[in-house]
Amino acid sequence: MTTNQIAFLALALLALIGGGGVVFSQRPVRAAMCLVLNFLVLAALYFMLGAQMLGISQIMVYAGAIMVLFLFIVMMLRMDREEPHKVWWTSAPVIGTVFGALVLFIFALGIRPVAEMKPGAVDPKFGTPQAIGMEMMTTYAWPFEVASMLLLVGIVASIILAKRRI
Amino acid sequence: MTLAMAPTGIVNDVPIEWFLLLGAMLFALGAVGVVVRRNPVTVFMCIELMLNAVNLTFLTFARYQNGWGLKYENAQQAAMNGQMMVIFVMAVAAAEVAVGLGIIMAIFRARREVDVDDLSTLRN
Structure with missing residues (x-):
């Protein structure tokens, strides 16, 4: 260890x-x-x-x-503090345990095939702002514009939702 | 300028499955919270938990790609792709939280209570 x-x-x-x-x-x-x-x-x-x-x-x-x-x-x-669910079949511990175990099991199946992968030899600039900025302005210029539109729409939507009468 | 092959970060002796298992456990916790909790704000927090688990997995795969048999340039591109996905997930999460909490506030103003079991107006 x-x-x-x-x-x-x-x-x-x-x-x-x-x-x-x-x-x-x-x-x-x-x-x-x-x-x-x-x-x-x-x-x-x-x-x-x-x-x-x-x-x-x-x-x-x-x-x-x-x-x-x-x-x-x-x-x-x-x-x-919140009360438990009102519907009888949503007993939180039962549903939570079963659902969580199911999700975890499905992911565990996916982990085994990649377990041999090792850290690659990456560029020393791997996580620097410089590398990310270069990538964002070249390869990802179009998704970057789409993300900016999404954020603009989010701003407008939250302003409209904040009005007194929707 | 030649690219040095020196790996950054200090992950070299942590196995990949530890990171992936942590991501899976956090995602499962978030999914359980979305199903179990009744307060919509807490449900949103659990969604953020799931998004963060996915981000951790993206970054893990961005860092650990030795074994795919990628060439050096392709491996660098793959590493950057993983990080860019995390950036976009963060942008989407920010927009989602702004709109979602705005909707919760609007529901609260209209009905004076927010509970995911009682909000069944849209159900026909």
């Missing part, structure tokens, strides 16, 4: 604690805080994978912008 593996296991444990907190905590504020923990740990894992630029944008976009939005909504809606 090397240092990297121990570091990975510690980060993975923290990520799973954060994810479990999102799913199992009854109060939305606690769920949001657990989600922040999960995002920060995932940013650390991105750094571990050599993708510095994406790790930083993970912290800025997810842990910064998106979580602020979530906390605003939680604050404005004054949500307290």
Whole structure:
């Protein structure tokens, strides 16, 4: 067991604690805080994978912008703890266990064929903003424009949704 | 300028299946949350969890491509493709959260309560 593996296991444990907190905590504020923990740990894992630029944008976009939005909504809606589902067949522990085990099983089937893959010899500029910017302005120029249109539509849509009478 | 073959990052002795298993477990957690939770805001958080699990998997495959038998240039392109997918997933997630939370707010203003079991107006 090397240092990297121990570091990975510690980060993975923290990520799973954060994810479990999102799913199992009854109060939305606690769920949001657990989600922040999960995002920060995932940013650390991105750094571990050599993708510095994406790790930083993970912290800025997810842990910064998106979580602020979530906390605003939680604050404005004054949500307290939720009751269990009203429909009798949606007993949460049963449905959750069965569904989660099924999803995990399907993914585990997909992991085995690629288990021999090793880290490739990548360019030293692998995760730098320079490399990503070059790629975005050359190969991915068209998807980049589409994404900007999508964000524009999102801005307009949220302004329209915020009007008093829709 | 010659491209040095020095790998960046410190992943060299962490097996790929650890990363993939972590991604799968986070995705499964998020999927369970989407099914089980009743609060739409928490359901959105679980969707974000799933998107992040997918991002982790994309970056893992961007970094670990030794064994596909790719040539060096193709391997570099594949590595960049994985990272660009993560960028676009982030953009889509941002737009989705803005619109989705706007819809939740609109529902709350109209009905004074948000609960995924009670919101059945669109069902015929």
